[in-house]
Amino acid sequence: MSFARASLWTASSTLTKILIGLVIIKLLAVTYGPEGIGLASNYRQLITVLSVMAGAGIFNGVTRYVAEYQDSSHQLRLLSATASTLVLGAGMLIALLFLLFAEPISRGLFGHHDYAQVIRYLAFLQCGIGWANLLQAKLKGIKDARSNAMIIIVGCLLAIPGYLVCWSLGGYAGALVGLAVVPAIALLPAAYFYQRSTQDRLGPLRLGWNTVMARRLLKYTLMTGITAVTLPLAWVVMRHQLATHNDWQAVGLWQGVASVSDAYLQFITATFSVWLLPALSRLQDKREIAAEIRQTLLRVIPALIILSLGVWLLRDQVIAILFSSKFTAMRDLFAWQLSGDVCKVAAYVFGYLVIARGSLRAYLLTEVTQFCLLLATSHWLIAEHGVLGAVQAYCATYSCYLLLVIAAFFYWYRK
Numbered sequence: 001m002s003f004a005r006a007s008l009w010t011a012s013s014t015l016t017k018i019l020i021g022l023v024i025i026k027l028l029a030v031t032y033g034p035e036g037i038g039l040a041s042n043y044r045q046l047i048t049v050l051s052v053m054a055g056a057g058i059f060n061g062v063t064r065y066v067a068e069y070q071d072s073s074h075q076l077r078l079l080s081a082t083a084s085t086l087v088l089g090a091g092m093l094i095a096l097l098f099l100l101f102a103e104p105i106s107r108g109l110f111g112h113h114d115y116a117q118v119i120r121y122l123a124f125l126q127c128g129i130g131w132a133n134l135l136q137a138k139l140k141g142i143k144d145a146r147s148n149a150m151i152i153i154v155g156c157l158l159a160i161p162g163y164l165v166c167w168s169l170g171g172y173a174g175a176l177v178g179l180a181v182v183p184a185i186a187l188l189p190a191a192y193f194y195q196r197s198t199q200d201r202l203g204p205l206r207l208g209w210n211t212v213m214a215r216r217l218l219k220y221t222l223m224t225g226i227t228a229v230t231l232p233l234a235w236v237v238m239r240h241q242l243a244t245h246n247d248w249q250a251v252g253l254w255q256g257v258a259s260v261s262d263a264y265l266q267f268i269t270a271t272f273s274v275w276l277l278p279a280l281s282r283l284q285d286k287r288e289i290a291a292e293i294r295q296t297l298l299r300v301i302p303a304l305i306i307l308s309l310g311v312w313l314l315r316d317q318v319i320a321i322l323f324s325s326k327f328t329a330m331r332d333l334f335a336w337q338l339s340g341d342v343c344k345v346a347a348y349v350f351g352y353l354v355i356a357r358g359s360l361r362a363y364l365l366t367e368v369t370q371f372c373l374l375l376a377t378s379h380w381l382i383a384e385h386g387v388l389g390a391v392q393a394y395c396a397t398y399s400c401y402l403l404l405v406i407a408a409f410f411y412w413y414r415k
Contacts, residue, residue: 066141
């Protein structure tokens with residue numbers, strides 16, 4: 001599939017995902033206001049972590065090796081069986097931990113144990129997230145953008161009634177459960193489209209074990225685990241710092257603009273895992289890799305600048321449509337947030353080369369760099385400017401980070 005067709009399918013599914021996500025955030029904002037958004041922010045961050053970490057977080061590795069082993073049915077069988085065993089084992093382990101430590105986790109996320117039952121429901125829902133991610137990762141490895149897009153579209157259409165049922169039955173706690181239902185319910189269409197796919201290019205979905213393949217995949221578990229610890233921890237620290245200097249309403253305003261940012265960035269970044277990661281995984285020559293990255297930047301950055309400029313110009317309408325009048329103060333945050341978005345996406349294009357090469361040391365260095373930059377800039381700027389300082393810290397972090405990864409890429413290329 002060409003980059004243009006892959007982008008078209010990905011854009012269609014991303015638009016659906018964004019609209020459904022914004023509808024859910026709108027319901028949460030209108031019903032519970034900035035305080036409700038702010039209180040749920042750490043829980044939403046946990047769901048985001050589980051979206052990549054459930055099932056041992058091996059999914060970038062699965063995509064990479066499916067792309068690499070397409071011509072070797074034996075290797076594909078070993079990969080598929082080992083990956084399935086890892087996903088099953090990790091899902092059971094995470095579920096056990098959530099069930100045993102539901103109250104401490106609730107206190108860490110919400111400040112009290114009143115939502116321990118929400119964590120218990122999440123213990124089971126994360127298993128569905130893990131298996132859905134595994135099936136999609138395999139399809140990404142063969143660049144099957146159409147099936148991936150249909151999984152997302154159908155999953156999103158199922159997510160709205162699932163969220164509304166949870167909300168109507170459980171109020172705010174039910175709404176929190178509904179937020180986890182949204183990614184988990186994608187397992188239903190994922191299983192359907194996986195069964196319709198070309199099995200000899202994906203490997204059969206059965207349990208098994210190969211130590212060599214497990215080591216290769218578990219390296220990606222460490223990489224995903226680093227991401228799951230560093231950046232979410234930085235966001236949690238920043239939220240509590242902002243709540244201390246201002247209040248949870250300020251946190252809600254910051255999370256509001258971050259939600260808009262996350263939504264529209266999906267148009268750009270969703271294609272990376274479907275197209276860029278498999279492409280870089282199959283390339284070996286440095287000149288071909290550099291050409292792929294250059295072409296991606298030339299396609300992505302101009303579109304991103306135009307898209308972010310449009311969001312900035314329409315920020316008042318965005319606030320009115322997606323949130324409520326209580327979020328009007330968000331309009332002053334967009335300029336810094338959108339500038340940071342451009343630098344972040346440009347840096348992540350280079351970051352996918354690290355994932356494709358499976359370089360654990362380089363990945364650790366990039367994640368720790370982001371973590372340290374966020375903590376350092378936010379400690380200074382939030383104290384000085386409050387909620388505006390939070391988005392200024394975000395912009396400063398990814399401006400510096402982009403310069404660092406460009407320098408690292410040229411060092412690797414000329415080495």
